[in-house]
Amino acid sequence: MSQPRILVVDDEVTIRIAFRLVLRSKGFDVIEAGRGAEALEICAGEPPDLVLLDLLMPDLTGRDVLRQLDPAFKARVPIIVVSASDDPKRQAEVFALGAVAFIVKPFRNATMTAAVEHFLHSRGAPVDYIPDLRLPDA
């Protein structure tokens, strides 16, 4: 089986580099999008296995991307929002739009890899405690 493909959507190039470094070291294949529109194109063409989505981007916000993604895509591909805002209201909003989890920046690499592993392989199963990871209310 080929390596799982993770789509990293963030306008900050250093963040994309960092995430790529971390995820590749754990054996994932990483593709990147610096803009929301680009992310939508990738998802429509060759869908990834998981999306790490930033909220604040110049063209489309993460919420816009979530809104424009096909519900069938969201049901199949887990989307994890990554943001510096630890605001429960904002988190509730993205959960309502179909995100499966929310990681609060800054976080340890272990948090990101643990979350990615969990949602790739055990989506729907209960999550063990992962620092800085926020989940929808059960």
Add this chain to the structure above:
Amino acid sequence: MRAQRYHLLLIEDDPADWMLFEALIADEGGHTFEMTRVATITEAQALVDTTDFDLLVVDLHLPDTDGWATFERVAPLCSQMPVVLLSSLVDETFADRAVRAGAQNYLIKGEASGRLLVRLLLHAIERHRIQRLLAESEESFRWLVDGLADGLILLNQRGEAVLINRAAREMFADGVDIAAAAGRLATVNSNDEIVLDGARGQYAEVRVTTLSWQGQRVRAISLRDVSERRRVAELSSRVRVQRERARQLQKMSEMKSEMLTRLTHELRTPMTPLRSILEVLAEGTPGPINDEQRVLIELLQSNVERLSRFATQVMTTASLEAQAEAGPPTRLEIPGQLESTLALMRASAEADVEVEISTDVSAEAWMSLDDLSRVVVNLLTNAQMHNQLPVRTRVSVRADDAWAVLVVEDDGRGIPVEAREAVFERFVQLDRRIGPGYQGSGLGLPICKALVERAGGRIEIESSPMGGAAIVLYLPKPPGDA
């Protein structure tokens, strides 16, 4: 004039004179005078006490008294009934004095007779009746004026008070010369609101009108004590100012929170790749590193962690200031909650603290679970950071009737008594002077205090028997348990 019967009392000692008088007025113009005659004033005085008379006619020359002395003896009756004097002498001066003193007329015997005499007597009766009505009306007026709730002062043209009603008198404090104080009102104008000299209340509202009073022009000044109204107006304007100030403070505080939120966001965003990349480097993923490089990377990492902690605490402060909603309070069984909080701390490797939990006593607190966890994490992190050497920390529950008391203590350096209030102020860092290596933000204890207080509890610092500081949390018990 309508024909009537009148009861007349005549004081006349001379039988010829009284018979003449009786003859002179008999059946004149259809009026009937029923006459009672006495010879002396003493007799007359006895009679007027028991009988109503319409008219008193007195001869000034009597056996027991004469002239002015006679009038003086009947003068007290002038207000009660019309008094007409009879004399044989033409004395205009006497007549004037007597009329001014209350007599209705002064008749010279033999001067008037028949219809004229009767008319003079009837006019005396009528005039007296009118005077009496006037007197009653003035009495009513005075009664009304004195009954007014507003003060009323009448000043004549010389500025002298000719009338001060009861309300006006009561407006001045005891011992004040009211006439003099009233005189100072000669220049006030209508609708002025004046400060009343020597008044009990401070402020009076004034209305002025000019009117005629007892034959002279007077300024009628009505005074209404508006001190209470003024006081209420001042109070409400003060309340308005304070409300406005509170609103501005609230707005400033919201702006500050907003700024802190942005600041935190800007701090956290670049920290994310910094942290990730340093971790990857330390793991040697891009390539092997030597020992010196490892030390340098670890140094960078500890600084990133410090910045990250600071950002988190600033964020917490901002959300507390914005009065972000606390999670709902729940029943928290303290030793149990402590165990799970510590488990989380160890799992996130935020603190590799050795904590001794004393569970001899149990207690339940009524507080948001998130808030309690944050307080405990902050206090345990504090205990490690504020002491250069690793310290022993103990968390225990103390028995108390009113509160769930939680104590976090250590065997570190402690907090001096004089600093125990200041450490709850934001950015006060007791340990700044301990030099490099210290990584606190000065926000830990203020945050704990705010969280404990919003649950309705309080936080205090004591000296621990272990040698260091004891932070004592008095947390509210669940409702119904107190």
